[in-house]
Amino acid sequence: MTLPQTPDPRGTAEGGQPTLDQLRAEAMAWGRKPRRYGSWYVTEHMVRAMRAYGWTIVVGALGQPILYLLGLAVGLAALIQIPVVDHGVEVDYLAFVAPALLVTAAISVASEELTYPVMAGFKWRRYFYGFNASPLTSPQIAHGVIAGATARMVVAVGAYYVFIWIFGAVAHPETGWLSIFAGVAAGLAFGIPLMAYAGSIEDDKGQFALVQRFLFVPMFLFSGTFFALDTLPPWLQWIGWISPLWHGSELGRAATYHSAVAPWMLAVHIAYLLVLCVAGYLWGRRVFTGRLAA
Numbered sequence: 001m002t003l004p005q006t007p008d009p010r011g012t013a014e015g016g017q018p019t020l021d022q023l024r025a026e027a028m029a030w031g032r033k034p035r036r037y038g039s040w041y042v043t044e045h046m047v048r049a050m051r052a053y054g055w056t057i058v059v060g061a062l063g064q065p066i067l068y069l070l071g072l073a074v075g076l077a078a079l080i081q082i083p084v085v086d087h088g089v090e091v092d093y094l095a096f097v098a099p100a101l102l103v104t105a106a107i108s109v110a111s112e113e114l115t116y117p118v119m120a121g122f123k124w125r126r127y128f129y130g131f132n133a134s135p136l137t138s139p140q141i142a143h144g145v146i147a148g149a150t151a152r153m154v155v156a157v158g159a160y161y162v163f164i165w166i167f168g169a170v171a172h173p174e175t176g177w178l179s180i181f182a183g184v185a186a187g188l189a190f191g192i193p194l195m196a197y198a199g200s201i202e203d204d205k206g207q208f209a210l211v212q213r214f215l216f217v218p219m220f221l222f223s224g225t226f227f228a229l230d231t232l233p234p235w236l237q238w239i240g241w242i243s244p245l246w247h248g249s250e251l252g253r254a255a256t257y258h259s260a261v262a263p264w265m266l267a268v269h270i271a272y273l274l275v276l277c278v279a280g281y282l283w284g285r286r287v288f289t290g291r292l293a294a
Contacts, residue, residue: 038136042144045127046117047151061156065163068101069094086228086253087260091171098169099179099252100225102160103245106153106183110191111216113149115208118198121145122291129292138289142195146281149191150184157183164256171257179252186248189273193280199287219243224250247272 050057072094083090121128121141131141157180161170170176194211201207222232222239223246229237240246247269253259254266261269 038140039143039147042131042136042141043147043151044144045131046113046144046148049117050148050152057152057155061159064105065101065160069098069163069167069169072097072101084228089257089259091257091259092169094167095169095171095257096253097226098164098167099182099256100223100245100249102157102164102179103183103186103248103252104220104225105160106157106187106248107190107216107219107245109153109156110149110187111194111212113152114145114191114195115198115211118145118195119201119204119208122199123202123204128288132292138292139285141292142281142284142288145195146188146192146284149195150188153184153187154180157187169256172255175258176256178255182248182251182255185251185270185273185277186244189244189248189276189280191280192277192284196280196284196287199284199291219245244273244276 076093080093084093084096086096128141132138160183161177161180164170165173165176197211198208218239222236223229223243224240225245229240229246232240250259250261251266251269254261
């Protein structure tokens with residue numbers, strides 16, 4: 001491999017050897033590309049690392065929707081004959097639940113990819129420090145981690161959408177595909193702040209297990225996943241109001257069967273998810289910069 005020849009206004013050192021200025025200019029020339037595309041290099045690493053548990057990803061992306069939808073379509077939906085009324089629209093129970101399950105799949109992927117891999121990058125395998133020793137910057141590393149998790153989310157949510165369409169849970173396919181974006185947005189709204197929290201942890205003392213038990217599980221049960229949120233008592237409805245799962249599910253339902261959600265409320269759902277993403281990103285960028293600069 002030949003280094004790019006950068007003209008040196010001071011000429012070369014005695015004996016034809018390059019001067020220090022010339023070597024510095026050549027190093028800077030080689031560093032421009034990683035600095036420009038650094039986020040994508042980190043993304044590539046994160047995606048390639050997923051090959052270590054690739055079968056888990058495949059089985060989860062295909063098996064989870066099949067089992068959930070079979071259980072609901074053949075089991076629970078067969079017992080619930082009365083249609084669900086959601087924002088003035090009557091739909092089958094399966095059609096009501098399917099968008100929420102799609103969003104849950106995205107949040108589940110986010111809780112996997114933006115916790116332990118982040119901890120590994122800082123503490124167990126410390127590859128983030130190796131990235132940072134190159135021309136890559138700390139924000140680029142954070143960007144790559146988010147983009148890698150997003151890539152897996154798109155695969156999982158895309159597969160989920162195909163299955164709910166096959167099971168007849170998408171009344172309006174012309175707009176139903178927008179539920180994929182709703183799922184990914186909800187996954188990022190939950191996952192990016194979680195990434196920032198994972199980056200701030202110095203020692204693993206079971207924090208991620210607590211997140212699963214006391215954040216993910218209550219959010220899954222009390223965010224209008226299996227029944228309309230307004231059927232809960234008011235002292236429990238607040239869980240759904242602050243949950244990205246409920247906001248993403250409402251957007252998904254508006255896309256799949258055109259639930260009559262007011263336009264201003266759709267704007268609230270989108271804005272809330274966006275605020276969580278931005279706030280989590282700013283926090284995560286600060287955490288990555290602080291830890292990698294230490």
